[in-house]
Amino acid sequence: VQLQASGGGLAQAGGSLRLSCAASGRTFSSYAVGWFRQAPGKEREFVAVISQNSGSTYYIDSAKGRFTISRDNAKDTVYLQMNSLKPEDTAVYYCAANRVYSAGVYSTRAYNYDYWGQGTEVTVSS
Numbered sequence: 001v002q003l004q005a006s007g008g009g010l011a012q013a014g015g016s017l018r019l020s021c022a023a024s025g026r027t028f029s030s031y032a033v034g035w036f037r038q039a040p041g042k043e044r045e046f047v048a049v050i051s052q053n054s055g056s057t058y059y060i061d062s063a064k065g066r067f068t069i070s071r072d073n074a075k076d077t078v079y080l081q082m083n084s085l086k087p088e089d090t091a092v093y094y095c096a097a098n099r100v101y102s103a104g105v106y107s108t109r110a111y112n113y114d115y116w117g118q119g120t121e122v123t124v125s126s
Helices: none
Strands: 002-006 009-012 017-024 031-038 045-050 057-059 067-072 077-082 091-099 120-125
Touching: 002 091, 017 031, 017 091, 017 120, 031 067, 031 077, 045 067, 045 077, 057 067, 077 091
Parallel strands: 009 120
Antiparallel strands: 002 017, 017 077, 031 045, 031 091, 045 057, 067 077, 091 120
């Protein structure tokens, strides 16, 4: 699977951005897809994940109520809608795909992911 992340940019605190992760190469619907981010000088951290059939989603606490992950398997694309952005959301955001074999299964651990996109940079100004 090849993943292409896009949609990053500059936003003001309180603003919104929508990230997209477009996939190609294999049966996208067989993969759970996660978003991770890495801020300067920090380790990569999990942000959100969606199961292959959209039946399950999970977010880090700081994203709950502000971010929404969704997918359109017909378009082989996963989205991360980010609202009420904060300066601490500033990071490079990566999407990643994890091959799963059961409905509703997902992982929040980066090492479980098989494929990674190139990252898209999000900067939130105060």
